[in-house]
Amino acid sequence: MQSTKNLVIGIDIGGTNTVFGLVNKDGKILSRGTISTTTTSEVNEYIDLLYNAVQPEIMKMGGPEMFCGIGIGAPNGNFYKGTIEYAPNLKWQKGIIPFASLMEQKFGIPSYLTNDANAAAIGEMKYGAAKNMKDFIMITLGTGVGSGIVANGSLIYGHDGFAGEMGHMTVLPGGRKHWSTGAFGPLEAYASATGVRLTAIEFLASGKFKGSLLEKHPNEEINSKLIFEYAEKGDVLCLEVFRVTGEILGLALANAVMFSSPEAIFLFGGLCDAGDMLMKPVKESMEKNLIPVFQNKVHLIFSELKQSDAAILGASALAW
């Protein structure tokens, strides 16, 4: 039997799915679940759906009084204010959403919020390979691209709580237009699941890769999973998609290294399933774009934590 207020809830809001977990003091996830983030474009309806999924689990553990808090990781989440602000990858109304207080009202449990990538960084620091590191960067490669930056042992939130939006840093000026921000050439336009899909569609349209397995699919069916599947089968177009993606990501990471000089960069999220197909060009490109003083020093590694766990655990750590 758990004693009172010995549990927390960790929630990770991704552009596609929302995962949640009920977590004890040892960082053990006692119960977990998933809902779609995109079912509704109304934030209150979304919270109702989330409540319907989480509340039965809360009751199984003895009710809300057993929980000392809810920690939430969300794109464009603001740690200082508990808000989600102008999130390009969420379908809800734009502007400033007081998400933490909406959650608190609905669940009756104190709620805290940060950027989803910050939450993953906290997870890696508390439970993963970053345990003894004072300077590292977590890059999340999912529907979008996020980042959590740790320097001098602390997360960098910036003066307003919004630091770590590496996905929106311009990497190729005048390059691909971002589907949501309208910016030209940001990292997210290339190194996200969405970006990888667009690169494949561009390659198909270019006519330079005849005989690709993707040719039999209409564009709507093409996604990063399919591209990965075909790349594993040796499809030249799909392999080239990951090579080019890695090259662009490596350039962005080199810039980040020359800025904050981390000991390690962790890659995390769905695109990491591509393994060496992605990691090899990323590493080569990063080293090539560094001045000598930074070369062959930074550990570039996939996160050790299970895909959903880091985000849930990281978010949950906010709530203690």
Add this chain to the structure above:
Amino acid sequence: MQSTKNLVIGIDIGGTNTVFGLVNKDGKILSRGTISTTTTSEVNEYIDLLYNAVQPEIMKMGGPEMFCGIGIGAPNGNFYKGTIEYAPNLKWQKGIIPFASLMEQKFGIPSYLTNDANAAAIGEMKYGAAKNMKDFIMITLGTGVGSGIVANGSLIYGHDGFAGEMGHMTVLPGGRKHWSTGAFGPLEAYASATGVRLTAIEFLASGKFKGSLLEKHPNEEINSKLIFEYAEKGDVLCLEVFRVTGEILGLALANAVMFSSPEAIFLFGGLCDAGDMLMKPVKESMEKNLIPVFQNKVHLIFSELKQSDAAILGASALAW
């Protein structure tokens, strides 16, 4: 009469000039001087020249025993190790120079060293407009481009002491080749005095700006001061040099803002003499390249501290 060990020496090593000052506990510069950084390519000879300039001032104050330390700001300076490593903008032998210990041997005073831009950031934090700021960036626009990044109230040194090399971040991939690193399109290739000169020479060669006042000068005579002087007279080519430089710098600053979300960015160094000719396009370009959540929030300002003072005072602050 000063009591024992109540003074420090601050030294700022620039790509062109080295400035030094003898500083008391109140941050008052009691004596100052300048030597050329480029007279010799032998680091020990350089230290001899520096000694010949500084030692007489030390003796006037009562000798080395009155000084508790020497603080040095240098390009590619390493705070943790007291070394200058692979500095592209210094003519001395490449590789790792144990500069702080060489200074200590010569002067008989404990010596400490950091990146010149970090020293300027410390100066701005101790004596300038960043006094109450926890998150800001100092950009030095001199022979090269340096940066000092403060987050959560502390300088970011990174895991190895080399953080803050924004001048080497790629801003235009495949762009102008850096004269010393060989990298293509780093910020320093454009937004430094050297870069501004190269842009003007490119514009002249392009033949697009007939009748520029620069046309009567051979390339060797063209430098950022001359370009500034003619821009003030309304020379279209020279004005365009500052506009383009500002546009590129603004893009790089937008990327920095989305990374660490500072409250303010301070511009510092020789290029700042261009005033609004530079500031206006920098500001416009920075705002244009930010996603909405960061827009109209960051104070972009020239450093309040006198050109040489911030670097001397910042470096000297290392020595207390």
